[in-house]
Amino acid sequence: MRCAERTGRIQALLRRKKIDGLLVSxxxxxxxxxxxxxxxxxxxxxxxxxxxxxxxxPRLLTDFRFKLQAEAEADSLSVVLYPxxxxxxxxxxxxxxxxxxxxxxxxxxxxxxxxxxxxxADKIGVRLVPTxxxxxxxxxxxxxxxxxxxRAAVALNEQVFAEVYRSLAPGRTEREIxxxxxxxxxxxxxxxxxxxxxxAAGSNSALPHAVPGPVIIEQHRxxxxxxxxxxxxxxxxMTRTFVLGAPDDRYLEIHRLVRRAQLAALAAIREGVxxxxxxxxxxxxxxxxxxxxxxxxxxxHGVGLAVHEEPRLSARNGKKLRAGMVVTVEPGIYIPGWGxxxxxxxxxxxxDGCELLNNNTTGLDL
Amino acid sequence: MRCAERTGRIQALLRRKKIDGLLVSxxxxxxxxxxxxxxxxxxxxxxxxxxxxxxxxPRLLTDFRFKLQAEAEADSLSVVLYPxxxxxxxxxxxxxxxxxxxxxxxxxxxxxxxxxxxxxADKIGVRLVPTxxxxxxxxxxxxxxxxxxxRAAVALNEQVFAEVYRSLAPGRTEREIxxxxxxxxxxxxxxxxxxxxxxAAGSNSALPHAVPGPVIIEQHRxxxxxxxxxxxxxxxxMTRTFVLGAPDDRYLEIHRLVRRAQLAALAAIREGVxxxxxxxxxxxxxxxxxxxxxxxxxxxHGVGLAVHEEPRLSARNGKKLRAGMVVTVEPGIYIPGWGxxxxxxxxxxxxDGCELLNNNTTGLDL
Numbered sequence: 001m002r003c004a005e006r007t008g009r010i011q012a013l014l015r016r017k018k019i020d021g022l023l024v025s026x027x028x029x030x031x032x033x034x035x036x037x038x039x040x041x042x043x044x045x046x047x048x049x050x051x052x053x054x055x056x057x058p059r060l061l062t063d064f065r066f067k068l069q070a071e072a073e074a075d076s077l078s079v080v081l082y083p084x085x086x087x088x089x090x091x092x093x094x095x096x097x098x099x100x101x102x103x104x105x106x107x108x109x110x111x112x113x114x115x116x117x118x119x120x121a122d123k124i125g126v127r128l129v130p131t132x133x134x135x136x137x138x139x140x141x142x143x144x145x146x147x148x149x150x151r152a153a154v155a156l157n158e159q160v161f162a163e164v165y166r167s168l169a170p171g172r173t174e175r176e177i178x179x180x181x182x183x184x185x186x187x188x189x190x191x192x193x194x195x196x197x198x199x200a201a202g203s204n205s206a207l208p209h210a211v212p213g214p215v216i217i218e219q220h221r222x223x224x225x226x227x228x229x230x231x232x233x234x235x236x237x238m239t240r241t242f243v244l245g246a247p248d249d250r251y252l253e254i255h256r257l258v259r260r261a262q263l264a265a266l267a268a269i270r271e272g273v274x275x276x277x278x279x280x281x282x283x284x285x286x287x288x289x290x291x292x293x294x295x296x297x298x299x300x301h302g303v304g305l306a307v308h309e310e311p312r313l314s315a316r317n318g319k320k321l322r323a324g325m326v327v328t329v330e331p332g333i334y335i336p337g338w339g340x341x342x343x344x345x346x347x348x349x350x351x352d353g354c355e356l357l358n359n360n361t362t363g364l365d366l
Numbered sequence: 367m368r369c370a371e372r373t374g375r376i377q378a379l380l381r382r383k384k385i386d387g388l389l390v391s392x393x394x395x396x397x398x399x400x401x402x403x404x405x406x407x408x409x410x411x412x413x414x415x416x417x418x419x420x421x422x423x424p425r426l427l428t429d430f431r432f433k434l435q436a437e438a439e440a441d442s443l444s445v446v447l448y449p450x451x452x453x454x455x456x457x458x459x460x461x462x463x464x465x466x467x468x469x470x471x472x473x474x475x476x477x478x479x480x481x482x483x484x485x486x487a488d489k490i491g492v493r494l495v496p497t498x499x500x501x502x503x504x505x506x507x508x509x510x511x512x513x514x515x516x517r518a519a520v521a522l523n524e525q526v527f528a529e530v531y532r533s534l535a536p537g538r539t540e541r542e543i544x545x546x547x548x549x550x551x552x553x554x555x556x557x558x559x560x561x562x563x564x565x566a567a568g569s570n571s572a573l574p575h576a577v578p579g580p581v582i583i584e585q586h587r588x589x590x591x592x593x594x595x596x597x598x599x600x601x602x603x604m605t606r607t608f609v610l611g612a613p614d615d616r617y618l619e620i621h622r623l624v625r626r627a628q629l630a631a632l633a634a635i636r637e638g639v640x641x642x643x644x645x646x647x648x649x650x651x652x653x654x655x656x657x658x659x660x661x662x663x664x665x666x667h668g669v670g671l672a673v674h675e676e677p678r679l680s681a682r683n684g685k686k687l688r689a690g691m692v693v694t695v696e697p698g699i700y701i702p703g704w705g706x707x708x709x710x711x712x713x714x715x716x717x718d719g720c721e722l723l724n725n726n727t728t729g730l731d732l
Contacts, residue, residue, distance in 0.1 A: 296431070
């Protein structure tokens with residue numbers, strides 16, 4: 001699906017909702033609809049936004065710094081600069097385009113900026129409409145071209161992991177390995193990590209979001225690596241937990257329990273099953289073994305242009321999975337003082353099951 | 367200044383403003399007041415927030431994933447988890463703490479989240495107050511301990527640049543060099559880059575925010591490197607532009623013009639001068655040489671826990687600089703099709719001038 005077709009769908013949606021124009025500020029949404037790939041340096045420092053009228057041509061609004069990139073990447077759109085800031089430009093542009101009702105993305109707009117927009121909108125008689133998830137709803141279902149790009153990102157992730165795995169040795173630190181992973185992924189062609197790489201050794205692996213530090217990797221202790229990369233705009237996300245040297249019985253028990261929960265969830269995923277039901281299948285297995293409270297996060301999340309996106313595989317999401325969604329399946333057990341095990345793969349939801357994008361082994365399967 | 371003292375100042379401010387409590391969600395503000403260093407994976411995925419009552423002990427509110435890190439880093443605060451989300455926790459906690467007026471950071475709160483807060487606040491009779499810059503105002507002026515840490519970050523930045531400079535050679539690509547810079551900085555002890563490293567060769571250097579790509583570095587053409595790192599929480603930010611081999615006359619002319627603008631601005635910085643006046647000094651020099659429109663961004667910005675913070679050195683900021691502020695001074699000239707030159711150093715504003723944190727040369731000075 002090309003940018004123009006996606007934009008056309010959004011425009012049809014706007015017309016149904018009686019919104020004359022939509023301001024798209026969320027970076028992945030921007031990219032999805034225009035090809036413009038600039039990131040924001042935090043939400044407070046925007047690289048621009050799309051103004052999509054319900055009818056007619058969208059514009060890409062940005063500032064001086066991004067002009068050439070915007071023109072090169074969003075080559076079918078006209079690029080308009082806002083030397084005096086976005087509100088000042090909108091004040092001129094909205095009346096010209098006869099936009100009287102303007103939608104904005106409430107999940108990627110700061111409260112303070114919305115207040116500024118309101119002041120401007122009141123002055124020119126424009127009604128503001130907070131929207132949620134209009135573009136994200138399209139992004140939920142990946143077309144085969146997108147799936148192919150995600151598949152390539154996951155394949156590269158596996159290659160990077162295999163390469164780094166060969167260099168692992170007791171005595172090296174978490175930080176060294178995290179650095180090695182991030183430099184290896186870039187050397188092998190990734191644009192960047194899709195999130196800060198987690199390397200957690202020993203009892204640090206009990207922190208689901210551990211920050212790699214000077215901790216030394218020891219034999220026979222859990223080692224958790226959670227890594228993702230961006231290739232051609234699309235993300236991967238993968239977690240492996242293992243031990244260097246022989247695992248002890250406790251490690252093996254926890255690892256196999258997590259793997260069992262993961263495999264059961266994978267077996268259940270298909271179009272039509274609810275996200276909550278899949279989460280429950282994995283959660284019940286861990287709970288029945290007495291580790292329920294140690295699995296404190298949800299089972300997974302969507303992945304695409306963003307590494308964390310809808311749908312969430314959580315107890316709170318009663319919506320049905322649909323073919324073309326791409327999600328992680330990542331149960332975990334975290335035991336303070338001892339460590340943790342999390343195993344994370346990515347799959348494409350299909351009509352009759354799911355397509356596993358990762359290699360189907362954790363090295364320690366039963 | 368310790369976290370407790372900083373928090374005390376915020377509490378005094380809250381009492382003056384008749385606000386019973388403040389929710390601090392901005393990651394650097396959180397860290398500044400508590401020591402808790404977790405980052406957010408985007409504003410939509412918070413690692414927690416501080417609830418600072420106008421009187422009494424602050425709490426650190428977070429979720430399961432960050433519990434151990436929060437307890438270890440913010441060791442003087444009580445850490446409270448929100449398994450059902452922040453609004454549900456606040457619904458219980460605000461009445462307990464007798465908070466009837468709750469401030470939130472409007473410049474780091476999504477519109478959609480503020481709407482959720484409003485629903486909750488209405489239910490329990492709490493009045494919401496959007497705030498701007500309360501903690502940022504304290505962060506504006508760095509104490510000598512912070513300046514020492516920034517000095518160390520800048521010194522490491524210079525060392526990393528010197529190390530990488532030795533490996534530069536025609537035929538290598540922008541991406542390779544960007545990767546080398548980021549891996550070298552981590553190897554030499556930095557926590558991470560403070561922003562995505564810019565390496566822009568040849569005409570790409572005309573893009574102030576170029577993304578490093580497969581472009582090959584050629585002799586005699588501009589090469590712009592804009593790099594920053596985080597050390598011990600504090601950021602550096604530095605830009606060097608140069609050529610490999612002999613520069614031609616045009617390059618030398620542009621480079622020396624930018625350097626002249628930079629030196630003039632540096633000479634003008636001291637407590638009491640306005641940010642706009644400093645910007646104008648550099649801008650006038652570039653404009654008088656006929657390149658005014660080619661300097662399309664502001665002269666500089668504050669640096670501290672965040673790589674871009676207040677004060678902005680821009681034509682629109684009429685506020686006076688104060689001793690203890692740390693800012694970049696980075697004039698640039700960008701000529702589409704040819705390339706650009708930007709030179710960026712960091713300084714501490716002092717009562718009687720400024721303290722340059724970088725080495726005082728660009729290699730091509732007059």
